[in-house]
Amino acid sequence: MARPSKYSAEFRSDAIALWQASASRRTYRDVAADLNVTPETLRTWMRDADAPPAASGASQDTAAELARLRADNARLLKNEKGMAAGAGDPAPGSRVFRPRDEVKTAAWDFVSAHAEKFGIKRICRVLDVSRSGYYRWIAGAEARAERRAADDALVAEIREIHAEHRGNYGALRIHAELRGFGHTVNRKRVARLMREHHIVGRHLRKKKRTTIADRLAPPVPDLVQRDFTAGALDEKWCGDITYVQVGAAWLYLACVIDIRSRRVLGYSMASHMRAELVIDALQAAVAARGSGVSGVIFHADRGSQFTSSAFAQVCDRYGIRRSMGKVGSSYDNALAESFWQGLKRETMHQRLFSTMLQARLEIFQWLTYYNARRRHSALGYLSPMEFEQQHHTTGKLQLAA
Incomplete structure (x- = not known):
């Protein structure tokens, strides 16, 4: 009997879509590295799905993507203050130098340009600058x-x-x-x-509350107490749900994060917000860790999905200890809230998804990028996967010693 795959059908489907979308620009090895699978595994998934050759339609996909990027760029240039054509140009007859410009450097340039005709001493006296300063400038x-x-x-x-x-x-x-x-x-x-040079990263956007609490659910203790640190992998997990606007509809996303490494262990996306959404994400996380997760603390808010009996049964099956913060307190699940802010800031900045397929692909691409390559300030600016690799290497060296 074949051993069950640790990758869910949802993950494999999204991985195939990611490869098809990026096949004209990236290799199997590059995409597989972000997915944390081997290139041959990705090829096998492509063969099993009977996917068409990656080259077919690549030019059409590229043209469509280029058109979308041009439209987004034109809209941003139009709406962003100071980015329109000609914005910031000095008015005719205005002063050449603005506050904090290097006026002194311009004076030295003037001295150099006219020294032969008028002499350095005379020009420095007229401009009220020192000759020694000019010579220091020349020397440097x-x-x-x-x-x-x-x-x-x-x-x-x-x-x-x-x-x-x-x-x-x-x-x-x-x-x-x-x-x-x-x-x-x-x-x-x-x-x-x-x-x-006006190179600016993304800034935080206002968040929107999504938790719908079930007031009749049995009480669950708060085992984390806002302490979002852990001494080892699979000691504490946290999870949450967010939603993304897609046209006039919504796409819901649930994630499970290892608090120690900040790695997204499991996720699930759907057009509903029922308990199955968080159950699928949790089961994907368990599969990613090889099922040996007994004793892990899973922390979430008191949304009805996490307080449901179906979710409690799944946690009991794997020996996962549930933990929940207070109702309506984002600080009690601050790590997950911060993760959502990063996701939305970096994938949905001034844009609206038009199709569910587009939204899924963009989000899945960001999740794989977040795990494999995005540097995290809480991890000494390592990516979550790099941090876990170092963690495993250090553990093996300690055992060998």
Whole structure:
């Protein structure tokens, strides 16, 4: 009898859709790495699904994606303050230099340009600047040129990282990414260059409450008490539900997160918000950990899905201990709330999904990116999977010692 797969049918279906959407730009190895599976496993899923060759229709998909991006860009340029064509240009006859411009540097440039005709001493006296300052400026010309060249090279790398992560990373994560590439660079320098070149990460948006409590449900203790730390993997999990607008409808998403590594262990998406949604996410998390999860604390809010008898039975079956915060207190499930903020900030910034398929693909792509590549501040700017790999490596070394 074949051993049951630890990957749910929903995960395999979304993985196939992700490969089909990115086949013209990425390799099997790259996509499989984000999914935390082997390339051959992904190929097997493609064969089993009898999927058409990835190249067919790739040009049409690319053209459609390009058209959508152009439309989004045009809308953002139109609506974003200061981004329209010509915005910020100086008015005719206005002053050349604005506050904080390098006026002193312009004075030195003027001295250099006219020194041969008028003499340095006379020009410095008329401009009321010191000759010693001018000579120091001349002596530092080579060093300034080297700094500008280094800054230009660094800005190019910052733009590349910013674009690779779809404009989501701010100064802290870009600094961590540069350090991960082996660069020794100061965080304040990265922030300064991003500020000077108007490179900005995504900002938080207002959240919307989604929990519908069941006042008649049996009481469940709060085993976490707002302490979202854990000493080991599979010591504490947390979960929650959010929803995404798709046209005039809603797509609901449930996730289960390991509090130690911040990894999304299981997820489920559906057009309903019944208890099956959170049960599927929990079962996916159990399968990802190989079923040995007895004693794990699962923390959630007091939504009716988590207080349902069906969900309680599934937890009892796997030996999972339920934990719940107070009604209407987002701080009692702050880690999950923070996760939703990141998801919505980075996938739904000033956009509305038009189809369920598009929404599913975008969300699944972000979840795999979050687990495999997105640097997390609580993990020393490692991704959740990198953190777990280091955790397992450290444990093996301690056992060997």
